[in-house]
Amino acid sequence: MAPVTDAELAARAAGGDGEAFGTLVERHAGRARRVARAALMEPQDADDAVQDALFSAWKAIDRFDVTRPFGPWFLRIVVNAAADLRRRRSLRRTEEVPVSAADPGPSPERDTDRALLREALDKALATLPERRRLALVLHDAEGYGHDEIAAMLNAPVGTIRSDVFHARRAMRAALPALGESQQ
Amino acid sequence: MSDTNDFNQARDEALGALLRNHLSAPDDAAFAARMRVEAVAAARTSDWTAVAHWALPGLAAAALLLAAVGAALGRTLQESAARTAAGSTAGSLLELASDSTPTGGVALLAVMAY
Numbered sequence: 001m002a003p004v005t006d007a008e009l010a011a012r013a014a015g016g017d018g019e020a021f022g023t024l025v026e027r028h029a030g031r032a033r034r035v036a037r038a039a040l041m042e043p044q045d046a047d048d049a050v051q052d053a054l055f056s057a058w059k060a061i062d063r064f065d066v067t068r069p070f071g072p073w074f075l076r077i078v079v080n081a082a083a084d085l086r087r088r089r090s091l092r093r094t095e096e097v098p099v100s101a102a103d104p105g106p107s108p109e110r111d112t113d114r115a116l117l118r119e120a121l122d123k124a125l126a127t128l129p130e131r132r133r134l135a136l137v138l139h140d141a142e143g144y145g146h147d148e149i150a151a152m153l154n155a156p157v158g159t160i161r162s163d164v165f166h167a168r169r170a171m172r173a174a175l176p177a178l179g180e181s182q183q
Numbered sequence: 184m185s186d187t188n189d190f191n192q193a194r195d196e197a198l199g200a201l202l203r204n205h206l207s208a209p210d211d212a213a214f215a216a217r218m219r220v221e222a223v224a225a226a227r228t229s230d231w232t233a234v235a236h237w238a239l240p241g242l243a244a245a246a247l248l249l250a251a252v253g254a255a256l257g258r259t260l261q262e263s264a265a266r267t268a269a270g271s272t273a274g275s276l277l278e279l280a281s282d283s284t285p286t287g288g289v290a291l292l293a294v295m296a297y
């Protein structure tokens with residue numbers, strides 16, 4: 001039996017089927033978590049943002065256009081939830097905490113090249129403005145087109161194109177060794 | 184990572200894989216399963232919230248109706264009890280008034296006053 005498509009699940013969810021909505025959320029949770037992490041650079045906050053987003057998504061599901069893909073619609077809500085969470089917590093946090101630095105753990109991996117690469121990536125990502133970071137992750141890591149990202153981030157397509165360009169450039173400058181090995 | 188396609192739609196696959204791996208966590212599958220449970224619970228909760236939203240005015244109206252019916256019933260019972268009491272008092276006074284003693288005379292006056 002063919003798996004149920006996102007469109008079928010979204011139509012059922014829009015009709016009030018909570019189980020269908022749950023299946024959709026499960027399918028998109030990993031991607032949503034990565035995008036929230038890219039936005040907030042803090043794992044626990046990112047998870048909270050995804051959770052906030054799923055509540056918002058359920059409240060708005062009856063307004064979802066079932067002829068359109070669910071993923072970008074849900075990610076837009078995740079991005080907004082992350083922005084809301086950042087605003088709410090800005091009073092108690094003045095600096096971003098890098099993704100892996102928040103929970104480094106007592107692992108011997110910290111001395112390896114892999115750990116160094118993680119740290120370098122954290123630092124490089126943290127230097128990017130949030131929209132630029134999100135544009136890069138949504139384009140290169142998640143595979144969305146510039147126009148889809150523009151809709152998600154509520155910015156002109158040309159701006160997103162430029163964001164991806166500048167973000168890649170910054171990443172290459174911050175990770176020269178990686179750039180050489182990939183070319 | 185190449186400069187040539189930076190303004191094109193093409194993805195930088197190498198950088199993309201690196202970022203995807205960097206932003207992923209070992210417990211992603213467990214997280215997704217947890218979010219599914221949360222999503223289904225959110226849907227159920229909002230169903231009950233909607234029911235409560237619609238039921239609240241109905242319950243308030245039912246409570247008002249019950250209070251009105253109760254008050255009317257109470258008034259009717261009170262009136263009926265008063266009528267019964269008045270009837271038995273008048274009967275007793277009539278019996279006394281039929282006596283030719285001074286007490287009977289007082290009772291007769293009381294019946295007339297009643």
